Amino acid sequence: MGYLKVESVRRQTRYGMSDTHIPVLQEEAITALAIVPGKKYIDATVGAGGHSLAIVKKGGVLLGIDQDQEALRIATHRLEQEQQKSENWTFTKGNFRNIEALAKAHRFDQVSGILFDLGVSSMQLDTPERGFSYRFTDAPLDLRMDTSTGDTAAQLVNRVTAEELYDIFSTYGEEQLARKLADAVYRARSVKRITTVGDIVEVVTSVVPGESVRYGVLSRIFQGLRIAVNDELSSLKQGLEGAKRLLEPGGILAVISFHSLEDRIVKQFMRQDGWQLITKHPIRPGEEEQEVNRRSRSAKLRVAIKQ
Ligand SMILES: C[S@@+](CC[C@H](N)C(=O)[O-])C[C@H]1O[C@@H](n2cnc3c(N)ncnc32)[C@H](O)[C@@H]1O
Incomplete structure (x- = not known):
């Protein structure tokens, strides 16, 4: 593709x-x-199982959920390697x-705590063929967390109107150049169907030639596409409502978000009646964590107790 280094080397597990x-x-x-040992907890976003493992190690009885089958395989392997008793987690x-x-x-009718750790995992970002990262220009433009269902980003981008593209880039991507980019994508797809990450990178490069700003634009465009493809904001709203019904009185809801669209939904949700807000201001990672894990930089943890 020429614009960005093509990384075709896969960092793989088995x-x-x-x-x-x-x-x-x-x-x-x-x-x-x-965590109270023997009580029931839900990890709504298992990912690689880091938080799940910590909950089980503290004695919680865990139900873990993820829409990504590969993530569940990795997390299952991890908890088995750590020899956590199978009766304590599903x-x-x-x-x-x-x-x-x-x-x-799974007979988790009433639970003591629920964790949401939103967004994508590093595994998803670092696996070229998932199409989550603009770094891998020869990858298919997919971006689905659940690869068994729904439209890929390529299908979406080739189907929607220019106005809908604008909405995705401006509302979900919070991108100021959304109008120009939407028009450029619309024009590009009438010449040739958009199929790869590189096709989008090429369009963005034509609108934003300067490298220093382009990467920020690409991050926001991919954020927008990801949110649209996975219908993330409405899933979050519905997930939080469901979580509230599942929590016993005194049960704890903890949510880690990574951008303002998610955080706004969480903040407003926890301000509703029926919650005792624990975090008036969100908990942010310390300097050390931010240094070690760049991805943590935008993280915000909000916590509330169901009344
Ligand atoms: C940030 S990662 C979680 C990392 C995990 N806490 C850990 O310690 O490894 C987010 C995970 O949530 C999953 N996810 C995101 N939205 C989801 C949804 N609506 N339903 C189920 N899983 C979802 C993603 O597939 C991804 O694996």
Whole structure:
């Protein structure tokens, strides 16, 4: 592609994905959940299982949910390697928008705590063929967390109107050049169908030639596409509602978000009646964590107790 270095070397585990996700705000989240041994907890976003493992190690009985089958395989392997007793944890594939049904199907009718650690995992970002990262220009433009269902980003980008593209880039990507970019993508796809990450990178490069700003634009465009493809904001709203119904009185909700769109939803949700807000201001990673794990830099943890 010429514009960005093509990284075709796959960082693989035996399952085909890198397994290098460092859990964000782990200590703070686990402390906030105040795990009582023998009580039931839900990790709504298992990922590589870092938070799940910590909950089980503290004696919590865990139901873990993720819509990414590969993540569950990696996390399962991890908890087995750590020799955690199988009666203390169960992982199930599903979208957390259905958290209530998923929990009830596993006899988690009332729980003491629920954790959401939102967004993508490093495994997803670092696996070229998932299409989550603009670094891998020869990758298919996919961006689905659940690869078994729904439209890929390529299908979406080739189908929607220019106005819808603008909405995705401006509302979900919070990108100021959304109009120009939407028009450019619309024009490009009428010449040739957009199929790869590189096709989008090429369009962005034509609108934003300067390298120093381009990477920021690309991050925001990919954030927008990811949120649209996975319908992330409405899943979050539904997941939080379901979580509230599942928590027993005194049960704890902890949510880690990574951008302002998610955080706004969480903040407003916890300000509603029926919650005792624990974090008036969100908990942020310390300097050391931010240094070690760049991905943690935008993280915010909010915690509330169900009344
Ligand atoms: C930031 S990672 C979680 C990392 C995990 N806490 C750990 O310690 O490894 C987010 C995970 O949530 C999953 N996810 C995001 N949205 C989801 C949804 N609506 N339903 C189910 N899983 C979702 C992603 O597939 C990803 O594996």
